[in-house]
Every structure is written in structure tokens, then in C-alpha cells.
Amino acid sequence: MRILFATSEMHPLIKTGGLADVSASLPAALQALGQDVRVLLPGYTQVLDALKSKKVVATFKPFEDQAEVRLLSAKMPVTGVPLYVLDAPHYYCRVAGPYQYHLGGDWPDNPMRFGLLSRVAAMLGSSSSPVNWQAELMHCNDWQTGLVPAYLHLEQEPHAKTVMAIHNIAFQGNFDHEWAKHLHLPQSLYHMHGVEFHGHLSFLKAGLQYADRIVTVSPTYAHEIQATEMGYGMQGLLTVRSAQVSGILNGIDEDEWNPATDPHLSAHYDEQDLSGKAQVKQALQQRLGLEVDAQAPLLGVVSRLTYQKGLDLLLECLPILLDSGAQLAVLGSGDAEFERRYQLLAQRYAGRVSVTTRFDEPLSHQIMAGADIFLMPSRFEPCGLNQMYGMRYGTPPVVRRTGGLADSVTNASLDGGTGFVFDDPGVAALQQTIKWAIECYRDAPAFRRIQLNGMKKDVSWRHSAQLYLELYKASMAKQDQ
Ligand code: ADP
Ligand code: GLC
Numbered sequence: 001m002r003i004l005f006a007t008s009e010m011h012p013l014i015k016t017g018g019l020a021d022v023s024a025s026l027p028a029a030l031q032a033l034g035q036d037v038r039v040l041l042p043g044y045t046q047v048l049d050a051l052k053s054k055k056v057v058a059t060f061k062p063f064e065d066q067a068e069v070r071l072l073s074a075k076m077p078v079t080g081v082p083l084y085v086l087d088a089p090h091y092y093c094r095v096a097g098p099y100q101y102h103l104g105g106d107w108p109d110n111p112m113r114f115g116l117l118s119r120v121a122a123m124l125g126s127s128s129s130p131v132n133w134q135a136e137l138m139h140c141n142d143w144q145t146g147l148v149p150a151y152l153h154l155e156q157e158p159h160a161k162t163v164m165a166i167h168n169i170a171f172q173g174n175f176d177h178e179w180a181k182h183l184h185l186p187q188s189l190y191h192m193h194g195v196e197f198h199g200h201l202s203f204l205k206a207g208l209q210y211a212d213r214i215v216t217v218s219p220t221y222a223h224e225i226q227a228t229e230m231g232y233g234m235q236g237l238l239t240v241r242s243a244q245v246s247g248i249l250n251g252i253d254e255d256e257w258n259p260a261t262d263p264h265l266s267a268h269y270d271e272q273d274l275s276g277k278a279q280v281k282q283a284l285q286q287r288l289g290l291e292v293d294a295q296a297p298l299l300g301v302v303s304r305l306t307y308q309k310g311l312d313l314l315l316e317c318l319p320i321l322l323d324s325g326a327q328l329a330v331l332g333s334g335d336a337e338f339e340r341r342y343q344l345l346a347q348r349y350a351g352r353v354s355v356t357t358r359f360d361e362p363l364s365h366q367i368m369a370g371a372d373i374f375l376m377p378s379r380f381e382p383c384g385l386n387q388m389y390g391m392r393y394g395t396p397p398v399v400r401r402t403g404g405l406a407d408s409v410t411n412a413s414l415d416g417g418t419g420f421v422f423d424d425p426g427v428a429a430l431q432q433t434i435k436w437a438i439e440c441y442r443d444a445p446a447f448r449r450i451q452l453n454g455m456k457k458d459v460s461w462r463h464s465a466q467l468y469l470e471l472y473k474a475s476m477a478k479q480d481q
Helices: 018-032 045-050 110-124 147-153 203-210 219-224 235-240 275-288 311-323 336-348 361-370 386-392 403-408 427-441 444-456 462-477
Strands: 002-006 036-042 055-060 069-075 082-087 137-141 161-166 174-176 200-202 213-216 245-247 298-305 327-334 353-356 373-376 397-400 420-422
Touching (some): 002 018, 018 036, 018 462, 036 110, 110 137, 110 147, 137 147, 147 161, 219 245, 219 403, 275 298, 311 336, 327 336, 361 386, 373 386, 373 427, 386 397, 386 403, 386 444
Parallel strands (some): 002 036, 002 137, 137 161, 298 373
Antiparallel strands (some): 055 069
16 A cells, blocks of 8 residues: 655654654554555754755645745665655754744744645645655644645545544644635635634644544544543534544554663663663663662653643642652653743752753653653543553553553553553542552562563554554545545
8 A cells, every 4th residue: 555654753853752753663564564655754954964865856836836845755764664855945944843943932834834744745645746656545643734635635536545643632733714825725625614613724623624534542532532621622523523533552663662772771671681670770860860779769751841741740749759758850841830840849859859851862761761660640641652661661650541541551450450540630649649659669579560561561563553554444445424
């Protein structure tokens, strides 16, 4: 099957969160299943710099009244997955992040930047493809590629079928309606059963409305977003299209996240021998200026610091846990107020709390391996990858039972379990559950059982990539709108 995976980030080229990890590992897993899968990605400065060998395969005008762009072809370094890089320097070659400038504000021309990406993806799935290849199936990811199904809807048949993947419905790409004109979206699509959402042009709604299938990154989240509070206004549309909505749990890249070989770690370990984990913990305590203490339960957090992740709840219940001897290592950035509050905590508990507020890939691996317990008290979590990395690294996660956390972590018990799960999104439940995890940590044989259950769990892409393939086939078999 000729599949185009259209995405706005891809590890290790450019990353702000889990979408980047999925964009690297799912196409590779589909390729391993024998599919002709290619990835379309904007040519951000970081991407152009990282890809040493690339060649121009097309120069064209996606919108006739706007500048020419180029399509470059390249291959992903390790997996060899073919890439199309959209080279439009006026949009993508900027210092700072893919969506935001340094002060944290969104680039004001994001509608054009990602409208262009969507337009080019749609061209690659239609007879106006600028290269000698035409996708049969388009896998779109989040609002940044939400206009792809709308553009394809305007194309002559036959064109690619579309799967719209929701990684996070809280991000919708809703913009002033004036942008519709610049993006060549005709007035005929601008209505409540089209791309209009409360007087705005909505990229995500466009995708949800016109895609052949809608998929989210876990089965539980697929249900949750059809209910009022978690649908962020899209629940009505999703309920109407419920027959086309499904959820497939993400997998992880088992080579990238493997404690036996991880190049970011100073010692290695596996299920047979966990002694290397103690060495990594010691190195981490040293690196972060924490008291070197093998017995102190070290709690780890690697996360965007946002409301979604529930890290304000954690702030409230930490003092009592720290006073009882726990340590905390936080790596995360995002909301300025959260960053400030975490930094204050680190000052107050010098030697017991370390807070690093930047994006740091090696440190994320070191915390995953060196911590004893991983904390992820998300208010909502479409899938979450960190809890799976935690399980693989023998660092059982404390999670709230929501979205992909509910689908991937089972509660510790005498005969099984891979982590510690709570229901109520409040401080008391979180505090109680972390306390329970710490008690369990102090009971070495019991804790070891939970660690091993997690390390042995299959969190690979094998099963889920197969499910995606079935979904693609179903969406190509018939137009069941
Ligand atoms: P989300 O995509 O909602 O942020 P996920 O758990 O799916 O959550 O994925 C987050 C990814 O981003 C993981 O690979 C995690 O290790 C990484 N990550 C988050 N914050 C940082 C950071 N400050 N430094 C390095 N990696 C980070
Ligand atoms: C989003 C979600 C996260 C998910 C990731 C990859 O960023 O917040 O839960 O794991 O996408 O699908």
C-alpha cells in the first residue's frame, strides 16, 4: 500500500512531544510490514541541517498566487524510511520551535505554514502529485495536517483515502475565518458541517469532518472524546461519526528505548540483571546535585509542564512526600507559572529536588532509567509514551486511569500489575498513590515483581501497526460516510 504519513514533527529531527516519537516509529513499523510508506515533513532549519543527503525532486506552486516551494527527498538515518521534506524557507527556516517563537507565542502565520503542509500532502495523494508517486492512503496527524481531507475532498477522484489521527484534541488549530481565503478554501466548505467551528476556521474539525476514518491513540481516549468534557467541543461531530471513530494504542521504539543498550546511560541492565539500574541512579543523583543515597525513593517526571499533565496536583502533594525521605527529579518545560513553582520547590529542597526546565533528550533517558518511580498524574492523556518507557526501564509509573494510561498500565497487585493507578483527579488520591508506590518500593521483592512485569510487557508497535494496516484497508474498501 502506498501510504503518506503527513506530520509536523519527527524524532530525532524535530520534536516537541510524543507525536515526534510516533512519526518516527509507526512508519518504520509499517515499512517492516512491507508497506510503501513515506513521510511528509516541513523543512525546518533543524530538519535541513540534520539530513545530510537530500535531493530536489520537485519545484512547484501549491497555491498559484504564492511563492514556489521545493520537495526534497531523503531517508531517515537508521530506519531508511523515505522522507519528503517540504522546503519553503520563508515559512519553516526560523530560529525557535516548530510552532512557537522563543517567548512562547504561536507563530502568527501558522495557518499558512500548516495549510501549506496540508495542501502539499493532498497533492501527493491526488493526480496533481508533483512527483512520480501518488499515495493511496493518507495518514494525517493532528490539526497541523487537518486540512488534508478537506483539500482532497475538492480534488477529482480517484484520490487517496484519509485517516485523521488525533493525538490531542485540545489542540485544534482554530483561526480567524479570513485565513480560509488565503488557503484557497472555497466558501462552499465554510459552514458548520464543513471547516467552520464557532465562527473560526478549524483545521482539526476539517479533518474530522472530511476524513474517511478517525483514529485516536488509545481505545479509551476514543470513547472519552465522544463525551462532553473531554471532546473540547468536537464531541457532537465525533458522536455523529462514531462508526468511523476508533482507537489504537501507540507502541514504542524498542531500540531507542532499551535499557540494555541505551547510549545515554553510563551502565546498562535488563530483566535478568537490574544491577546497572542502581549505578544509573547514582550517576543521576550526582549529575543533578541530589544527595547520593541508594535507599531514597527517587521520583521522576519528564513532561511538558501543562494543565493536561496534572503537575500542579503534584506540586501540592510533594512536600509531605519529600519530608518523608523521597527525592524528585523533574525535566520539563512549558507553562511559565509551573516552571517557576517547580524551581521554587527545588530551591526549598536543595539536594532532594532537581528541576531542569529545558528539552534534554539524554537527561530524559537518564531520568527514565535512574528514577525508581515515574509520575504521570495526567488529567487527560490521549496515549502517553513516558509511562511505557518507564515500564520498559523498570521504573513503574504512577498514573491516573485515563486515556492511554488506563489502556497501558495495570494496577499493582499480588499476582500482577505494572504500576500504580488512581482515579480521582485530585491531590489526595495522587498523594495516597505515590505513598503506596513508595511503601511498595521499600518492600524489595514486591517491587521487583512489578518492575519485571513492566519490563516484560509487550509495548512494541508489532500489534498496533497491524491494526493500523487493517484500518487503512477498511478505509480503502468502501466509502461508508
Ligand atoms: P506528550 O506528547 O503529550 O507531551 P508523551 O508521553 O506522548 O506526551 O510524549 C512525550 C515525549 O516527549 C516523550 O518522548 C518524552 O520523553 C519527551 N519529553 C517531554 N518533555 C521533555 C523534555 N523536557 N526533554 C526531553 N524530552 C522530553
Ligand atoms: C499527544 C498526547 C500524548 C500522546 C502523543 C503521541 O502529544 O498528548 O498522550 O502519547 O500525542 O500520540
